[in-house]
Amino acid sequence: xxxxxxxxAALLILVAGAASLLLFGPRRPKRLAPGGxxxxxxxxxxxxxxxxxxxxxxxxxxxxxxLPATVLAxxxxxxxxxxxxxxxxxQVRSAAMRSIQSAATPRSTPARTPRVTPSAVPTPAVTPTPxxxxxxxxxxxxxxxxxxxxxxPAPEPAVIEPPSGxxxxxxxxxxxxxxxxxxxxxxxxxxxxxASRGGVIIKTHxxxxxxxxxxxxxxxxxxxAQVASIAxxxxxxxxxxxAWAVVKGIDPIAEAQMASDVLAAGARSLFLxxxxxxxxxAGSRESARVFGEELRRLQPIATxxxxxxxxxxxLGEVPLSEFASFSNALAPxxxxxSFDTPENRQRYALAGWPPLAGEMTPEFLLDVSAxxxxxxxxxxxxxxxxxxxxxxxxxxxxxxxxxxxxxxxVWRYGVVGSDVWSLLGERTPSGQSYVVQPGDxxxxxxxxxxxxxxxxxxxxxxxxxxxxxxxxxLCIPLG
Numbered sequence: 001x002x003x004x005x006x007x008x009a010a011l012l013i014l015v016a017g018a019a020s021l022l023l024f025g026p027r028r029p030k031r032l033a034p035g036g037x038x039x040x041x042x043x044x045x046x047x048x049x050x051x052x053x054x055x056x057x058x059x060x061x062x063x064x065x066x067l068p069a070t071v072l073a074x075x076x077x078x079x080x081x082x083x084x085x086x087x088x089x090x091q092v093r094s095a096a097m098r099s100i101q102s103a104a105t106p107r108s109t110p111a112r113t114p115r116v117t118p119s120a121v122p123t124p125a126v127t128p129t130p131x132x133x134x135x136x137x138x139x140x141x142x143x144x145x146x147x148x149x150x151x152x153p154a155p156e157p158a159v160i161e162p163p164s165g166x167x168x169x170x171x172x173x174x175x176x177x178x179x180x181x182x183x184x185x186x187x188x189x190x191x192x193x194x195a196s197r198g199g200v201i202i203k204t205h206x207x208x209x210x211x212x213x214x215x216x217x218x219x220x221x222x223x224x225a226q227v228a229s230i231a232x233x234x235x236x237x238x239x240x241x242x243a244w245a246v247v248k249g250i251d252p253i254a255e256a257q258m259a260s261d262v263l264a265a266g267a268r269s270l271f272l273x274x275x276x277x278x279x280x281x282a283g284s285r286e287s288a289r290v291f292g293e294e295l296r297r298l299q300p301i302a303t304x305x306x307x308x309x310x311x312x313x314x315l316g317e318v319p320l321s322e323f324a325s326f327s328n329a330l331a332p333x334x335x336x337x338s339f340d341t342p343e344n345r346q347r348y349a350l351a352g353w354p355p356l357a358g359e360m361t362p363e364f365l366l367d368v369s370a371x372x373x374x375x376x377x378x379x380x381x382x383x384x385x386x387x388x389x390x391x392x393x394x395x396x397x398x399x400x401x402x403x404x405x406x407x408x409x410v411w412r413y414g415v416v417g418s419d420v421w422s423l424l425g426e427r428t429p430s431g432q433s434y435v436v437q438p439g440d441x442x443x444x445x446x447x448x449x450x451x452x453x454x455x456x457x458x459x460x461x462x463x464x465x466x467x468x469x470x471x472x473x474l475c476i477p478l479g
Contacts, residue, residue, distance in 0.1 A: 172199040172240055173424045174409035175416065176383070179203070180217035183414030186230065190237055192413075196425035199240030201271055201409060202230060204262045207248040208255055224261040231266030244271035244307070249283015252291035260298035269303035271331060276309075276317035288319035292326035305381060307331040310369040311339070312351040324376040332369040333411070335385045336362050336392065362396035366403060380405040386412055390419035397427055406461030427458060431478040436468050449476050 175193055177183050177200055184192075193200055203211050204221045212222040221227055227243065234241040243262045247255055263270055274281055283291075295304070306323045308315065310332035324330065340360035348355055353368045355361075362384070370380060382405055384396050400408050410416055410424070434445065442465050446453035457465040459477040468474070 172197060172428055174199045174201050174240070174242060175386075176200075176244065176409060176412040177202045178412050178414065179211070179215040180219040181215050183412060185217070186219040186233065189413055190234060190239055192421065194237055194239050196421050197428040197430060198424055199242060200234060200413070201242040201244050204243045204245055204267075205258050206246045208251055208258060210258075224265045227262050227265035227267065235266070240268055241266065242269045242271065243267035244273060246273045246280055247291065249281055249287040249291065252283065252287045253294055256291050256294035256298065259295055260302075263299050263302045269305060269328075271305045271307050272323065272327075273307050274318050274320070274323055276314055281318050283319075285319040285322055288322035292322060296326050303328050305329045305331050307333065307383060308373075309333055310365070310372060311344070311347070312353070312368075312372060313347055315372065320376070324378060327378060329379040329381050329407075330373050330376060331381045331383050331409070332365075332373060334362060334365045334369065334382045334396065335411075336360050336365055336396075337385050337388050339365065362392055363399045366396075366399055366405070370403060370405070379407075381407045381409065383409050383411050386410045386416040386420065388420075389417065390423045393420050393423055397423070401461045401463055404463050406463070427461075431459070431476045434474050434476050436470055436472040436474060438470050440468065440470075442466070442468060445474070445476070449478075451476055451478070 173196075175189075175198055177189060180186060180189075183189065189200060202221075204227055205211060206214060210221050210223055210226075212220040212226075214220075219230070221230070231241045245255075245259060245262070247259075249255075259270055259272075295302075304327045306320070306327040306329075308318065308320060308330060337360075345355050345358060345360065348368070353364075353371075355364050366382060369382065373380060382396075382400055384393060388396075397408070400406060410420070434449075436445075442453040442456055442462075446456055453465060455477055456462075456474065460474050462468070
């Protein structure tokens, strides 16, 4: 404010000076003849001679009018100084300070009322309510999301006429046959096993001897020709034929040749019984290697299964690693009744597997065998004890399926009770074959065929009924 007023004062001074020069500025005097007005005036005024100007003298006229401008400038500076205090920046007087403070306080100026433009319908002006602090408008809450409509439930698939497939049976349980003279004639075995929709594993030779040496039955194997005849009888009646033999390792090349002849005569697979007891394996690890190499040279794609006594203290007495190298699967002997002795329980405990509650059960033996044989990386096809009852056999079948070992067999035909045969027949039902399609579930397949899904799972020995895959061949049990 001080700078502004000083600037105005200076401007006024300049304007005043300019006006004085215009109004009262110097004038060039008229030239008078000698002895004109001025001498007469001087005489009239009776000026003393010393004060009279000589006639004809010349001077510059200075107007007295500069005095009013000077006086006006002084008055303006004084006025500004009285309002602003010390212009040099010093302390102002208290009265001046109060004047400045009062001048600094803004006066309330009444709001100018806008002129209302007349209209057809006058609209009253809304006067805002004065407020010391402006209240912001609240942010409106977002509208709630729309409630989604409940999905339309998929309609239940209608029971349609199932596709017609070829007749089938579940994977057959295999039954071991030792000697025809002890277990029964070939015809009798064929009839019983066919009724239960199973298969057989018949002993063909022991070491380098055909079974006719130990079995006086006319059905006993005398060589490859007899093996072919047995295979034709069984397979012609719908009973899968497999063979088994005791390997001794005394003449590994000759034993390998005999094993190859049995496979060539029609056996679907060959089980090799490898045990450390008298009358069984008597060779070395080298003879086991030679036997395996020769057998695979003769039968490179044949199915070979090695059967072993799975008790931990016996496995170290046979060349299992060498046999596992050319085998397709391992078949541990799960003899829960025969192994249930105080000595065996104690030896299992010393080996690190104490039986639960001191009882030798199918579940315990399956678990221990799977752990012991797991390092060999081969499928497990357990052999159950035929002398046991159907209650324990049902547990054995269920647990073997649950643990991923559904392909199992029974030792042996001559000692299996009728209740076990019935159980095996129920677990191997006949029906029609069905190939799983995209989008299929076991429940959907069951509704399509009018068969309970659990029954399909049991018939096909599915460890997980929820896990089926496209292209899988299932046997749908009917009747």
